[in-house]
Amino acid sequence: MGRDKSIRSSSSSITETVNGEHEFRISGYSLSKGIGIGKYLASDTFTVGGYSWAIYFYPDGKSVEDNANHVSLFIALAGDGCDVRALFELTLIDQSGKERHKVHSHFGRVLDNGPYTLKYRGSMWGYKRFLKRSTLESSDYLKDDCLQVHCCVGVVRSHTEGPKSCSVHVPPSDIGQHFGQLLECGKGTDISFEVNEETFAAHKLVLAARSPVFRAQLFGPMKDQNIRTIKVDDIEAPVFKALLHFIYWDKLPDMEELTGLNTKWASTLMYQHLLAAADRYGLERLFKICESNLCEEVAINTVATTLALAEQHRCLQLKSVCLKFVALPENLRAVMQTDGFDYLKESCPDVLTELLEHVARNNEHSLAICTHSNANILDGSDVYGRRVKPRL
Numbered sequence: 001m002g003r004d005k006s007i008r009s010s011s012s013s014i015t016e017t018v019n020g021e022h023e024f025r026i027s028g029y030s031l032s033k034g035i036g037i038g039k040y041l042a043s044d045t046f047t048v049g050g051y052s053w054a055i056y057f058y059p060d061g062k063s064v065e066d067n068a069n070h071v072s073l074f075i076a077l078a079g080d081g082c083d084v085r086a087l088f089e090l091t092l093i094d095q096s097g098k099e100r101h102k103v104h105s106h107f108g109r110v111l112d113n114g115p116y117t118l119k120y121r122g123s124m125w126g127y128k129r130f131l132k133r134s135t136l137e138s139s140d141y142l143k144d145d146c147l148q149v150h151c152c153v154g155v156v157r158s159h160t161e162g163p164k165s166c167s168v169h170v171p172p173s174d175i176g177q178h179f180g181q182l183l184e185c186g187k188g189t190d191i192s193f194e195v196n197e198e199t200f201a202a203h204k205l206v207l208a209a210r211s212p213v214f215r216a217q218l219f220g221p222m223k224d225q226n227i228r229t230i231k232v233d234d235i236e237a238p239v240f241k242a243l244l245h246f247i248y249w250d251k252l253p254d255m256e257e258l259t260g261l262n263t264k265w266a267s268t269l270m271y272q273h274l275l276a277a278a279d280r281y282g283l284e285r286l287f288k289i290c291e292s293n294l295c296e297e298v299a300i301n302t303v304a305t306t307l308a309l310a311e312q313h314r315c316l317q318l319k320s321v322c323l324k325f326v327a328l329p330e331n332l333r334a335v336m337q338t339d340g341f342d343y344l345k346e347s348c349p350d351v352l353t354e355l356l357e358h359v360a361r362n363n364e365h366s367l368a369i370c371t372h373s374n375a376n377i378l379d380g381s382d383v384y385g386r387r388v389k390p391r392l
Helices: 133-137 175-185 204-210 212-219 237-249 255-259 264-281 285-298 301-310 318-326 329-336 339-347 349-365 377-378
Strands: 013-028 047-048 053-060 070-077 084-092 102-105 116-119 124-132 146-161 192-196 199-204 229-231
Touching: 013 047, 013 053, 047 124, 047 146, 047 285, 053 237, 070 084, 070 133, 084 124, 084 204, 102 124, 116 124, 124 133, 175 204, 192 237, 199 204, 199 237, 204 212, 204 237, 212 264, 212 318, 237 255, 237 339, 255 264, 264 285, 264 301, 285 301, 285 318, 301 318, 301 349, 318 329, 318 349, 329 339, 339 349
Parallel strands: 192 229
Antiparallel strands: 013 146, 047 053, 053 070, 070 124, 084 102, 084 116, 084 146, 192 199
């Protein structure tokens, strides 16, 4: 009788980090001096690996016993979580351009005891003696009375992978490429658009499939059976071209190639117009892409018009980003001198009231001590009063 064939199987345990970064700009450093030992300035919370984090800067040091002549810098678990294992990096940016940053990091080195473990909400990692205050104030870390802190968090995650049932390579979807080529070759087009003396040919079925507005216009009960050309007002030709490109390709065209300009201001202007066009034709994904890009491109000379656009098209996240940017003391006066601010005052006067509220809130809290229920995180204990000993 022959031996039964043995059955073998295998699996792998994979441990890796989910990384995220946050930039914390501290303006008005000299005004924060004298706030008191153990008092802090805090960043907004940010999320990495499913957990909330925050950066805390102590201008007068965290505690007397650890030498109040130093500034202190920490990263803390600001939300719910227990036994969170993570790697950290805190960097004070050299603003001279010489890149002589002051870096304390877990990344890129062998750890004797593995990643740092934060036991519960309020646990912290950082340095009470991060840098001597006298050294800081005579260094290139301080410029225009501002400091810049870069933080990287790497949350450690483990998972197990078993054998895959097959190894057939499945290519990514290329439907957008096929439809894009259909637009470029112009075969089978049955509708044209006249936009500022330029003509764009397209396919009714494609437009109707992508846009509820085009669907109603071309196939709805009020459609014109013999319509072959549609005149489009209030949209510039490059914007309509970009709109069609997205409808067919499901991605944005090269903005520099489209506008003939390689400036950030030109791309911001295009995203502004495209957002309005996307809202007009019910293209939700394009609308969100434009809102996301505008959030990343907030600048002095364009923020007022972007804020007006956000108000007019109900972009709540974009509006919040713009209001926070304009309300910063170092930005407010410059923004008020732009033509866009005059347009904002005329078109969206109610937004000015919200802007004043943000300015007032900044003034109230720039040096205020946080008194919410999590404030005791910052004196080395958590919300339950348990002491948390940070690693030095």
